Amino acid sequence: MATATATAVAPRRRLHRLEPAALQGVLMREIVNFSSFWRSSTFSSTVDPTIYLLAFGFGFGSLVSHVAGYRYIDFVGTGIVATTVLFSAAFTSMYSTFIKYSFQHTYDAILAAPVDTEELVTGEGLWVAARTGVYACVPLLVAMVFGLNASWGMLLVPFIGGLSGLGWANFGIFVAAKAQRIESFSYWQSGLLTPLFLVAGTFFPLSGLPEWAQVAGNFNPLFHCVELVRHAVFGFEGWVDVWHLAFLVVFALIMWRLAIRYMERKLIL
Amino acid sequence: MQRMDSAIRLRGFVKRFGGITAVDGLDLDVPFGSCVGLLGPNGAGKSTTMKALTAQVVADQGEIEVLGYQLPGDSKQARAMMGVVPQLDNLDVSLTVEQNLLVFTHLYRVPAGRRKAAIDRALDIANLTERAESKVDHLSGGMRRRLLVARGLLHEPRLILLDEPTVGLDPQVRQELWALIDRMRTEGISILMSTHYIEEAERLCDTVTIMSHGKAVAVGPPRELIDRHAGREAVEVYGPPARLHEVEVTARGRGWSTRRTGTSISILGGNGNVDIDGHRRVTNLEDVFVLLTGEEIT
Numbered sequence: 001m002a003t004a005t006a007t008a009v010a011p012r013r014r015l016h017r018l019e020p021a022a023l024q025g026v027l028m029r030e031i032v033n034f035s036s037f038w039r040s041s042t043f044s045s046t047v048d049p050t051i052y053l054l055a056f057g058f059g060f061g062s063l064v065s066h067v068a069g070y071r072y073i074d075f076v077g078t079g080i081v082a083t084t085v086l087f088s089a090a091f092t093s094m095y096s097t098f099i100k101y102s103f104q105h106t107y108d109a110i111l112a113a114p115v116d117t118e119e120l121v122t123g124e125g126l127w128v129a130a131r132t133g134v135y136a137c138v139p140l141l142v143a144m145v146f147g148l149n150a151s152w153g154m155l156l157v158p159f160i161g162g163l164s165g166l167g168w169a170n171f172g173i174f175v176a177a178k179a180q181r182i183e184s185f186s187y188w189q190s191g192l193l194t195p196l197f198l199v200a201g202t203f204f205p206l207s208g209l210p211e212w213a214q215v216a217g218n219f220n221p222l223f224h225c226v227e228l229v230r231h232a233v234f235g236f237e238g239w240v241d242v243w244h245l246a247f248l249v250v251f252a253l254i255m256w257r258l259a260i261r262y263m264e265r266k267l268i269l
Numbered sequence: 270m271q272r273m274d275s276a277i278r279l280r281g282f283v284k285r286f287g288g289i290t291a292v293d294g295l296d297l298d299v300p301f302g303s304c305v306g307l308l309g310p311n312g313a314g315k316s317t318t319m320k321a322l323t324a325q326v327v328a329d330q331g332e333i334e335v336l337g338y339q340l341p342g343d344s345k346q347a348r349a350m351m352g353v354v355p356q357l358d359n360l361d362v363s364l365t366v367e368q369n370l371l372v373f374t375h376l377y378r379v380p381a382g383r384r385k386a387a388i389d390r391a392l393d394i395a396n397l398t399e400r401a402e403s404k405v406d407h408l409s410g411g412m413r414r415r416l417l418v419a420r421g422l423l424h425e426p427r428l429i430l431l432d433e434p435t436v437g438l439d440p441q442v443r444q445e446l447w448a449l450i451d452r453m454r455t456e457g458i459s460i461l462m463s464t465h466y467i468e469e470a471e472r473l474c475d476t477v478t479i480m481s482h483g484k485a486v487a488v489g490p491p492r493e494l495i496d497r498h499a500g501r502e503a504v505e506v507y508g509p510p511a512r513l514h515e516v517e518v519t520a521r522g523r524g525w526s527t528r529r530t531g532t533s534i535s536i537l538g539g540n541g542n543v544d545i546d547g548h549r550r551v552t553n554l555e556d557v558f559v560l561l562t563g564e565e566i567t
Binding site for chain 1: 362363
């Protein structure tokens, strides 16, 4: 046994909240892991929306040639960006967060390192958002094969997708943090995500719906994503796009704080 | 600037979960450079105590100080200088051994120029250099546990927490891990180890704290605890249940302690004066453990 009294000096350097070094660690873990499963992840995130695009483009497109002043393939090709965002951000986050918490105990290992829950959630959200921004471009590329014209505004789509993705990634973390069992995801999926996904102006314009549904649609983050992407591709429309952007920013902020709050409840006893 | 004598210092640590008090006023010290064992039956509060040291459990009452930092407020600073080897394997199984370590050099903020050396050193300590390229999925249970230890040593911590380090391992593999723990100890790393393998604590620990129902019921070097609570020699008497009961009553009547050891009864604390026929053996920490934490399985 060490009998000598060790004299040690604890450096008084304060570690702060949201430190870049901690975020880098969390992101690094995701990036290295992604290198082992990027194929399957990219497959599902790109093939799903492509199928929707083809099904609606050809199926519906044979019935209607123009919708809301756009060629239908242009309308749906830009709208499906939001579908990709939902699939690749919300669903990925819900399942991967729950699996890492319940089955892999990954968060125990990360929180034993100098990383706080706030940094953990922020890092995970940013990573999923970045991936989502890249995947958001896929439907546009597919639509271009079917005649969508390229435009400079398209270069903004990864950023719009990334911003929406940040909100939905944090939404997914929040849902996973609230869930006691993975089965409870069904309530969120069927009760919330499916209606939001359909009533977002992706496949048909909200203007054809009853007034209450149009009003409700204004609270759907996917609707704002759809509109902003469409306007980025075909031309911005001024203040209304500032409103769409502001809504997405606020959605991401609220979901970010909620995800942190509920993950702290789950991880810190 | 601050002086400290202990790597870990707990005073009156209390943690309740709903109506259950998991830890009920625990004092614990891990002096620098020593290996301390936290012993106790399941439900004694060992895991809660271990989690409190990384601030994944926040105390309801009491003080927790790790490497001179007050928890939970300054826990992040403390975590930057300590390593944790968890009971549950939480390696990234689809990655290689080396990739697992690489990720944690980032999480533990090893400077970019030193990452490679840190990984090589950790691989060497855990004797996994040959397996650096193997996927974790393909490792044996013992190798995975060694990798967990290596991961906890990447940033050259001054303190390491080992939560049931050898649970579920074969005896041969357990020996290997003991050698590894002993090596850390000789290198001057302070160690807190929770375990319910009593032999493990007896071999490796400078002092042990035996916990029962959230409290420390005995603290001291293993040999000292054995001498104090069980004496130097135990007399183990075999026989049918009626005979064992009779021996129990007689021994207790003379002021000795007894414990059931399956098919026999051990008379403890007799210090050579026991005149009942039986197999004489050296007392061990298990005798103390059972005496102090009770024979009933709760």
